[in-house]
Amino acid sequence: MLFLDEDGFKRLLEQLVSNIRVIAPVETDGYFEFKTIKHGGEASLDYSNTRLPPKRFFLPQREVVFKHDPKTRALHEPMGGLEAVLLGVRPCDASALNIFDSVLLKPPNPDPFYESRRRSITVVSLSCAKPREECFCNVFEAGPIRGSGEDITLTRITGGFLVEARSRRGQSLVEVSASLFEEAGPEHLEEYGELTCRLTREMNSRIEISRERLVRLEATLDEGFFQQAAQRCVECSLCSFTCPVCYCFDTEDYFEKNAYVRTKGWDTCASTLFTRMASGLDPRVSRVDRFCHRFCHKLSRIPMAFNSFGCVGCGRCVSLCPVGVDIREVLKRWG
Numbered sequence: 637m638l639f640l641d642e643d644g645f646k647r648l649l650e651q652l653v654s655n656i657r658v659i660a661p662v663e664t665d666g667y668f669e670f671k672t673i674k675h676g677g678e679a680s681l682d683y684s685n686t687r688l689p690p691k692r693f694f695l696p697q698r699e700v701v702f703k704h705d706p707k708t709r710a711l712h713e714p715m716g717g718l719e720a721v722l723l724g725v726r727p728c729d730a731s732a733l734n735i736f737d738s739v740l741l742k743p744p745n746p747d748p749f750y751e752s753r754r755r756s757i758t759v760v761s762l763s764c765a766k767p768r769e770e771c772f773c774n775v776f777e778a779g780p781i782r783g784s785g786e787d788i789t790l791t792r793i794t795g796g797f798l799v800e801a802r803s804r805r806g807q808s809l810v811e812v813s814a815s816l817f818e819e820a821g822p823e824h825l826e827e828y829g830e831l832t833c834r835l836t837r838e839m840n841s842r843i844e845i846s847r848e849r850l851v852r853l854e855a856t857l858d859e860g861f862f863q864q865a866a867q868r869c870v871e872c873s874l875c876s877f878t879c880p881v882c883y884c885f886d887t888e889d890y891f892e893k894n895a896y897v898r899t900k901g902w903d904t905c906a907s908t909l910f911t912r913m914a915s916g917l918d919p920r921v922s923r924v925d926r927f928c929h930r931f932c933h934k935l936s937r938i939p940m941a942f943n944s945f946g947c948v949g950c951g952r953c954v955s956l957c958p959v960g961v962d963i964r965e966v967l968k969r970w971g
């Protein structure tokens with residue numbers, strides 16, 4: 637573990653900004669959003685979490701998959717690789733990238749667009765010091781100190797940051813500016829230990845689950861509970877679009893300036909059109925079916941297929957749902 641003092645952090649940030657695109661949380665109108673910064677002072681690292689997760693840098697809301705000109709037979713396949721450092725990602729959101737890796741990089745057909753972005757963006761996470769009331773990352777071991785998808789973990793302590801390189805790419809970034817770092821001393825490690833104990837105690841008192849029981853949710857759920865909750869849902873899809881783990885997409889084909897274009901964009905299982913087939917057949921025709929699917933997919937089917945849950949406990953769906961649907965009720969009841 638290394639220590640980087642405040643001054644060293646500022647210098648590192650300026651070095652990064654002058655060499656590579658740096659994306660960091662920026663406060664705008666009282667909200668924090670990830671934006672490209674031009675100088676270190678623009679980054680706001682005193683935030684609970686950003687309103688939207690950084691998933692759009694890996695899975696854009698809409699992107700061109702290919703363009704094909706039938707006359708010239710030219711085929712244009714944009715890959716969209718973006719060399720960047722994504723700074724200040726909360727551990728829960730960094731852990732969501734680990735779930736994306738399991739799903740989207742799975743052989744034999746990894747998503748080449750995602751793969752190229754994942755390779756070219758260095759993710760630097762920042763431990764939480766004060767989780768919000770709606771956070772429950774501890775349930776899925778996705779935070780609050782360390783996530784599972786970052787290249788470097790920063791933890792703020794007195795006078796600076798503890799720095800842990802978590803991947804070869806993270807190690808390289810540290811080595812390039814090695815003179816700024818020093819070995820962490822016993823007082824730094826003691827503070828880190830105290831912070832970890834305090835947060836573990838605080839968060840474990842909120843929700844604790846049995847992972848084995850939760851994975852069996854689909855077999856044990858009480859449909860009455862979901863029927864009642866689904867009646868409240870207005871199918872706005874906010875819960876999916878703001879979820880760092882939701883990765884479902886749809887494709888669209890159209891003709892533009894003599895070329896066939898295929899685009900790919902976010903879609904959501906909360907939508908009435910999501911599972912409707914060209915024949916008109918729809919395996920999830922009712923709102924209750926769709927509502928149950930969202931929870932069963934995240935908490936039961938994804939774990940069975942990929943050995944990790946489809947939720948990292950970021951709490952965004954809890955705080956943003958306009959009718960108060962709360963995934964924590966499911967965890968408390970069946971977890």
Ligand code: SF4
Binds near residue numbers: 868870873875876961
């Ligand atoms: S945010 Fe709430 S109301 Fe909107 S789709 Fe999700 S559960 Fe339904």
Ligand code: SF4
Binds near residue numbers: 878882
């Ligand atoms: S399901 Fe809700 S709490 Fe879980 S990761 Fe998605 S938005 Fe966050």
